[in-house]
Amino acid sequence: MKILSAEQVREVDKYTIENEPIPSIDLMERAAHAFTDWLISHFSPKSKVAVICGTGNNGGDGLAVARMLLGKKYQVDTFAVKRSNEASADFKINEKRLNEIKPVREVTTEKGIPLLEEFDVIIDGLFGSGLSREVQGLHADVVEMINKSRKTVVSIDIPSGLFTDHHTFPGAVVEADYTLTFQVPKLAFFFPENAQYVGEWYVVDIGLSAEAIDQQRSHYYMLTSEMISKLLKPRKKFAHKGDHGRALIMSGSYGKMGAAVLCARAALRTGIGLLTMYIPTCGYDIIQSTVPEAMAIPDEGDHFLTSYTDLENYDAVGVGPGIGKEQETVYSLMQSIQTYKKPMVIDADGLNIISEHGEMLEILPKNTIITPHPKEFERLVGKWSDDFEKLALQKDFARKHDIIVVLKGAHTSVALPSGDIFFNSTGNPGMASGGSGDVLTGMITSLLGQGYIPEEAAKIGVFMHGLAADLAAEVIGEIGMVATDITDFIPEAYQQFK
Numbered sequence: 001m002k003i004l005s006a007e008q009v010r011e012v013d014k015y016t017i018e019n020e021p022i023p024s025i026d027l028m029e030r031a032a033h034a035f036t037d038w039l040i041s042h043f044s045p046k047s048k049v050a051v052i053c054g055t056g057n058n059g060g061d062g063l064a065v066a067r068m069l070l071g072k073k074y075q076v077d078t079f080a081v082k083r084s085n086e087a088s089a090d091f092k093i094n095e096k097r098l099n100e101i102k103p104v105r106e107v108t109t110e111k112g113i114p115l116l117e118e119f120d121v122i123i124d125g126l127f128g129s130g131l132s133r134e135v136q137g138l139h140a141d142v143v144e145m146i147n148k149s150r151k152t153v154v155s156i157d158i159p160s161g162l163f164t165d166h167h168t169f170p171g172a173v174v175e176a177d178y179t180l181t182f183q184v185p186k187l188a189f190f191f192p193e194n195a196q197y198v199g200e201w202y203v204v205d206i207g208l209s210a211e212a213i214d215q216q217r218s219h220y221y222m223l224t225s226e227m228i229s230k231l232l233k234p235r236k237k238f239a240h241k242g243d244h245g246r247a248l249i250m251s252g253s254y255g256k257m258g259a260a261v262l263c264a265r266a267a268l269r270t271g272i273g274l275l276t277m278y279i280p281t282c283g284y285d286i287i288q289s290t291v292p293e294a295m296a297i298p299d300e301g302d303h304f305l306t307s308y309t310d311l312e313n314y315d316a317v318g319v320g321p322g323i324g325k326e327q328e329t330v331y332s333l334m335q336s337i338q339t340y341k342k343p344m345v346i347d348a349d350g351l352n353i354i355s356e357h358g359e360m361l362e363i364l365p366k367n368t369i370i371t372p373h374p375k376e377f378e379r380l381v382g383k384w385s386d387d388f389e390k391l392a393l394q395k396d397f398a399r400k401h402d403i404i405v406v407l408k409g410a411h412t413s414v415a416l417p418s419g420d421i422f423f424n425s426t427g428n429p430g431m432a433s434g435g436s437g438d439v440l441t442g443m444i445t446s447l448l449g450q451g452y453i454p455e456e457a458a459k460i461g462v463f464m465h466g467l468a469a470d471l472a473a474e475v476i477g478e479i480g481m482v483a484t485d486i487t488d489f490i491p492e493a494y495q496q497f498k
């Protein structure tokens, strides 16, 4: 699913109005219906609802929503924050329609700001995609009242005061519990710095022209199950293990053999035909007894990797989880990168080593997939001042080194050398515990080994990893979830695509 800028959404709106064709007031009605349907399914008619409107089309949506809720017997009070008589044409039409049912209360001074404590739900229709500057004065006071109310806040399209296409400095921005955004996700929603404003967010379809969306050029996408299902290859009836690839994973050190075990189990659950673990000698018995499906080649080093093995026969090689940064391990990594000519998967200490030996970046096989978490990424590229800058760094790094950068976190992003970036839509905070990343490395290596091209392996791996965790959370919750649970639910994640 494409992610569009505010400007692009405006163009798509305009195209839809002209070509469907549909009068803009009817398009607003459609948007308000979609929003209201969601509200009705989440809040009972006993709820006291305050709708706070600006005088643009976001406010127009708010007025239409208020009218629809009144029609469904909700108790609704509507407030329009006005600094002048200027308002959008569709706002004025909806103001007239609502006034015939229940008058809109005008807020023109600070004193006129309503007490919001008496309401259960506050609908935020102050500003949407037309936000053109930071919110100040009367509007800022209203935003502050909304945020102080501690009531459930649902934002229409975008939390008021949040810029969708660049960094928003802390100030007057609505802190929504829910944001229902129209038609396409907005870039700012994917960043941790905006989580407190956006809350839980959903995309609601308002029937904007698919053709117009197709025509918009965007580097940003959200991974959806529709996209993943198109990538997955079914198994053939007469397939044998040789058809599903051979992967080698170099992982583990004394005290960190768990990383290797997690990685191995995840690779197997993701469907690799044959898996070999290259591990220090101390990990040999551990791997052989905990993951009997995998073969094992012990390195000469007892506690950590010191060398490498013949890599040529493997369809994919993953390196990094739990390997440590000993000098001999640096050599081991360097030699494997130099020897293996196909794309690799590099994670964790593999990346920490590279950040201390920048020359390795220059020799990484093209389309290698690296999977840093933010701290590992910072070691590679340096600090950033906000999440939009982090995104730019990720994009540049992928381009410059011709690699795929999977930057992990909530909404993990997959940056391709082309400049395209795919944000994940699966996953939950239950994954924020040791070992979850090792599982991902195993999954992506497995997919690469099965013949998926690197771009596909990264996208499928990231999506399925989060989906497995979501399915695990449904059964066991987020708190008690451990990395092994994610692995255990990988098969069920695949079952969703049967």
Ligand SMILES: NC(=O)C1=CN([C@@H]2O[C@H](COP(=O)(O)OP(=O)(O)OC[C@H]3O[C@@H](n4cnc5c(N)ncnc54)[C@H](OP(=O)(O)O)[C@@H]3O)[C@@H](O)[C@H]2O)[C@@H](O)CC1
Pocket (backbone or CB within 6 Å): 010, 013, 014, 024, 027, 028, 029, 031, 054, 055, 056, 057, 058, 059, 061, 088, 126, 127, 128, 129, 130, 131, 132, 133, 134, 135, 136, 139, 156, 157, 158, 182, 206
């Ligand atoms: N047909 C469609 O297009 C559809 C659109 N839809 C809805 O419309 C929304 C976009 O509406 P919109 O473009 O009217 O902009 P909106 O966000 O309401 O605000 C603009 C007004 O606010 C003002 N303003 C801006 N910043 C300000 C500030 N900091 N402080 C004070 N004022 C500020 C700005 O003034 P100006 O910048 O011109 O000075 C202007 O007057 C979109 O999010 C969706 O909800 C849906 O109904 C589907 C169909």
Ligand SMILES: Nc1ncnc2c1ncn2[C@@H]1O[C@H](COP(=O)(O)OP(=O)(O)O)[C@@H](O)[C@H]1O
Pocket (backbone or CB within 6 Å): 348, 372, 373, 408, 409, 410, 411, 412, 426, 427, 428, 429, 430, 431, 432, 433, 434, 435, 436, 437, 438, 439, 440, 465
């Ligand atoms: N709050 C969250 N929501 C969704 N996914 C998360 C969240 N926190 C962590 N994750 C996922 O869990 C994994 C953690 O990886 P990483 O930080 O490398 O952990 P470790 O090194 O312990 O294995 C990543 O894939 C990340 O995307």
Ligand SMILES: [K+]
Pocket (backbone or CB within 6 Å): 058, 124, 125, 126, 127, 128, 155, 156, 157, 158, 159, 160
């Ligand atoms: K809003």
